[in-house]
Amino acid sequence: MSQELLAIIEQIEREKGIKKEVLIEAVESALLSAAKRVIDLKPDEEFRVELDRNSGKIRAYRNEEEVTSIDFGRIAASTARQVIIQKMREAEKDVIFNEFQGRVGEIVSGTVYRFEKGNIVIDLLGKAEGILVKREQSHKEEFKQGQRIRALLLDVKKESRGAQIILSRTHPNLVKKLFELEVPEIYEGIVEVKSISRQAGERTKISVYSKNDKVDSVGACVGMRGNRVRNIVNELYGEKIDIVRFNEDIREYIKNALSPAKVSEIKLDKEKLKAEVIVEDDQLSLAIGKHGQNVRLASRLIGWELDIRTKAVQEQDQEKEKAEKALSLGEEETVTVEKAKKKTKKAKKVLASLEGLPGLGEKTIGALKDAGINSLAELVDAGQEGLMKVKGIGEKKAAKLIADAKKLK
Structure with a gap:
């Protein structure tokens, strides 16, 4: 049983990528819990279980003294199986998450697995499932179940049921990564992609710049007889691509x-x-x-x-x-x-009013208005006799006022 257990653990490590030490520690922890249920252990006593990394033999120690009365063969068979299965599931989730987390922004390949409410579930070569949500799909592209597909790995989210891998076919960086795959000069850094603007399914503009005067940036992207850019256009289902030469x-x-x-x-x-x-x-x-x-x-x-x-x-x-x-x-x-x-x-207007008459004080103006004389016309009409009835106006003053009023009227 001992050697068989180690062989199983090593096989899982090879196939699933789960570290051997992680599995051994999980088995030791499970065996410890199982052993405590079959022996009489006092609260102040120390108890531990070890799985020998070389021989696969299981040993238990109470207060640093080996306990030989426990039949680990029967306990280990059922316990190890349950623990390994559980740890495999947990570790697989972590392995998948870590692997794809490190590939965010890259292109991944897979096959169309199923359709869910407008979303497309992609089988990523048996390792995991990615989801191509509706908003990240091009309206001009149609896929069938089992069809091969490439998409940009947009994001990886850690959830209780495992890693949720979000894919995109509309992001501008998908075009950039496709150019990196098709154009060696871009991959090697000789030609630099300066900027990309994209309307998915319709048209993309990509500006490129050559760091080497002997290499034409646009020509490198187009390729011999347009082969390189044609391959990208075909991948994007006929989307037009304008390759723009960058200029300072x-x-x-x-x-x-x-x-x-x-x-x-x-x-x-x-x-x-x-x-x-x-x-x-x-x-x-x-x-x-x-x-x-x-x-x-x-x-x-x-x-x-x-x-x-x-x-x-x-x-x-x-x-x-x-x-x-x-x-x-x-x-x-x-x-x-x-x-x-x-x-x-x-x-x-000022000149036509009583205020416009020269040498006429406020008291006299007030006396004239009290007598019903409010304008120059009324003053002339009142005549000399009428004006002399107003307090403060004599014969000579009345004659002068009438003469001045006629001039201003």
């Missing part, structure tokens, strides 16, 4: 990113990372792309906001801007004239 000059980079459209002029706002791109009328649809796809992906690729305009629209905007400035200046002049008119009107 942002104007050239924008032109490359908007390819195949031809750019006439670029105006940059470096503070806001915005660019106004001017194209000919016949290049507008190419620059924008279907449903704005080309400009949107180019914008994501370079990290700038791009505004595509034709020359005609640019000229219209310039004319509109000039008209708005002229209108603004005209409105300012109008406001100034209106203010002047109001001031003149106000001055005339």
Whole structure:
């Protein structure tokens, strides 16, 4: 039994990757619990069980003295079996989790196992099951049970039932990893992938840069007769791939990113990372792309906001801007004239009132208003005799007031 137990443990280590020491310690722990149930052990006594790593013999010690009265053969058979099965399950979960945790961000291969509520369960070569959730699936891809599939390992979560392995077919890094597999220059670091923007199932833009002047970055990615990029397109079920040459000059980079459209002029706002791109009328649809796809992906690729305009629209905007400035200046002049008119009107109003008469004090004005004379016209109509009835106004003053009022009236 002893040698047989060791042989089983070593076989499990080889096949399942569970360390031999982990299994031996688990068996010792289980045998200890089983042995305590069959012997009379006092609370203050020490008791331990050891499994010899070389011979496989099981020994028990009470207070460091070997106990020979226990029949470990019968106990070990059932106990070891239960413990090994349990430990195998636990260890397998840890082994799977650790293995796939270290592969996050890499491409994994498997076969379609089953479909669950829109999700696809992938058998990862018998080691584990991965799940391709609906949101990580491309709408243009369809898979059948048993079909071979490659996906990006997005995340690994530790759960009670085991490791949950999340896969993706829509992540931009899937394209990057496919290029690493197909293009040796990228894998070796000669050609660097600077940026990727992707609309899964439709189109991807990938910018590349060569660290070696003798190696053409775009040519290396395309391959002889387009073989390399064609293999990736086939893997992505016909998704279009634009390989963009990276350039430190942002104007050239924008032109490359908007390819195949031809750019006439670029105006940059470096503070806001915005660019106004001017194209000919016949290049507008190419620059924008279907449903704005080309400009949107180019914008994501370079990290700038791009505004595509034709020359005609640019000229219209310039004319509109000039008209708005002229209108603004005209409105300012109008406001100034209106203010002047109001001031003149106000001055005339003051002059037409009693307050506009020279040499007339507040008391006299108050006396005139008490007598029912509130304006210059009423003052003239009152006549000299009428004014002389007002307190403080004599004959000469009345005549002078009437003469002055006629001048201002």
